Amino acid sequence: MHAGAGARLRVVVAETLEPEGLEILGAEPGLEVVDVSGADPAALLEALDGAAGLIVRGATTVDEALLAAAPGLRVVGRAGVGVDHIDLEGAARRGVAVVNAPSGNTLSTAELTIGLLLAAARHIARADRSIREGAWIRKELRGAQLHGRALGVIGAGRIGSAVLGLGRAFGMGLLACDPYLTAERRSEIGAEFLELGRLLERADVVSLHVPLTEETRGMIGEAELARMKPSAFLLNASRGEVVDEVAVARALSEGRLAGAGLDVYPREPLPQDSPLREAPNLVMTPHLGGATDEAKAAVAREVAISVRDVLLRRDLGPALNL
Numbered sequence: 205m206h207a208g209a210g211a212r213l214r215v216v217v218a219e220t221l222e223p224e225g226l227e228i229l230g231a232e233p234g235l236e237v238v239d240v241s242g243a244d245p246a247a248l249l250e251a252l253d254g255a256a257g258l259i260v261r262g263a264t265t266v267d268e269a270l271l272a273a274a275p276g277l278r279v280v281g282r283a284g285v286g287v288d289h290i291d292l293e294g295a296a297r298r299g300v301a302v303v304n305a306p307s308g309n310t311l312s313t314a315e316l317t318i319g320l321l322l323a324a325a326r327h328i329a330r331a332d333r334s335i336r337e338g339a340w341i342r343k344e345l346r347g348a349q350l351h352g353r354a355l356g357v358i359g360a361g362r363i364g365s366a367v368l369g370l371g372r373a374f375g376m377g378l379l380a381c382d383p384y385l386t387a388e389r390r391s392e393i394g395a396e397f398l399e400l401g402r403l404l405e406r407a408d409v410v411s412l413h414v415p416l417t418e419e420t421r422g423m424i425g426e427a428e429l430a431r432m433k434p435s436a437f438l439l440n441a442s443r444g445e446v447v448d449e450v451a452v453a454r455a456l457s458e459g460r461l462a463g464a465g466l467d468v469y470p471r472e473p474l475p476q477d478s479p480l481r482e483a484p485n486l487v488m489t490p491h492l493g494g495a496t497d498e499a500k501a502a503v504a505r506e507v508a509i510s511v512r513d514v515l516l517r518r519d520l521g522p523a524l525n526l
């Protein structure tokens with residue numbers, strides 16, 4: 205079926221999508237947007253019968269049963285990055301493209317990473333707590349200036365390269381490790397590229413921005429922490445499983461690491477008995493990388509544009525599975 209008079213393609217919005225995304229879809233005469241966010245599962249299934257597009261966040265499992273309920277489906281849009289809850293192969297078998305919004309969170313996550321760094325290097329969270337507790341301690345809160353220190357980014361993709369750009373603005377030296385970048389991209393980024401071990405030894409700040417893969421799972425454990433300077437800081441706003449959190453807690457407690465900032469954890473919410481809760485010089489945020497109005501709006505726009513382009517322009521460029 206093609207978009208035309210009386211043949212609008214239905215896009216079902218299963219979970220809240222920011223107005224910036226709804227407006228893009230709503231502006232297309234060839235599309236009919238049916239927003240069932242907040243409604244019960246039966247309403248979703250009913251809307252899916254005859255739908256050409258579906259937009260989800262993280263809470264709607266797109267499995268065989270759901271795909272079977274939507275025989276006319278051509279595209280599933282994930283407003284966000286992770287697609288673990290979407291059956292990519294099952295969708296591909298049915299010719300359904302799966303698209304996501306990989307860039308919308310980039311700048312906000314890079315900014316939060318630098319926020320974690322400043323908070324760790326200058327003891328900002330602890331200083332705030334001490335004042336609220338009635339204290340006025342200054343000597344113990346002496347920190348580290350970023351200017352002149354070496355920022356080492358592991359994974360110099362979208363977020364990693366944005367973090368390097370922010371590090372440059374602070375006057376930091378720039379190191380990076382990313383075996384998958386072309387020489388051209390490396391020179392554009394303008395950091396010194398090293399293999400992992402060398403980066404760990406030379407960096408004053410190690411910041412992780414890799415995807416979670418078999419290769420990156422547990423990439424920073426005891427052995428890697430031991431290669432880092434005791435004066436160094438570790439940042440992780442990528443995926444929790446990339447770092448061995450028990451090893452990080454131990455390194456902090458034993459003074460083998462100056463500080464750390466974490467936004468992501470192997471288990472979220474962080475379990476009550478996680479050793480990280482007791483670790484010194486650690487600043488933690490609850491997966492807030494993309495939690496800004498700007499990032500949410502950018503993600504909504506990005507996914508809406510990709511869904512629109514698959515349906516109306518037959519652009520499969522952004523598809524993850526076809």
Ligand SMILES: NC(=O)c1ccc[n+]([C@@H]2O[C@H](COP(=O)([O-])OP(=O)(O)OC[C@H]3O[C@@H](n4cnc5c(N)ncnc54)[C@H](O)[C@@H]3O)[C@@H](O)[C@H]2O)c1
Pocket residue numbers: 285306309310313358359360361362363364381382383384385413414415416417419420441442443467468491492493494495
């Ligand atoms: N904290 C948050 O809220 C938040 C928000 C968005 C993304 N993320 C996470 O941040 C991470 C980076 O996202 P992105 O958009 O920059 O991804 P990206 O794909 O643009 O960049 C990842 C980079 O890592 C590199 N890489 C892969 N394996 C590597 C390895 N073994 N060693 C070194 N480099 C390797 C890739 O070549 C790529 O350049 C992802 O894990 C993503 O899930 C977190």
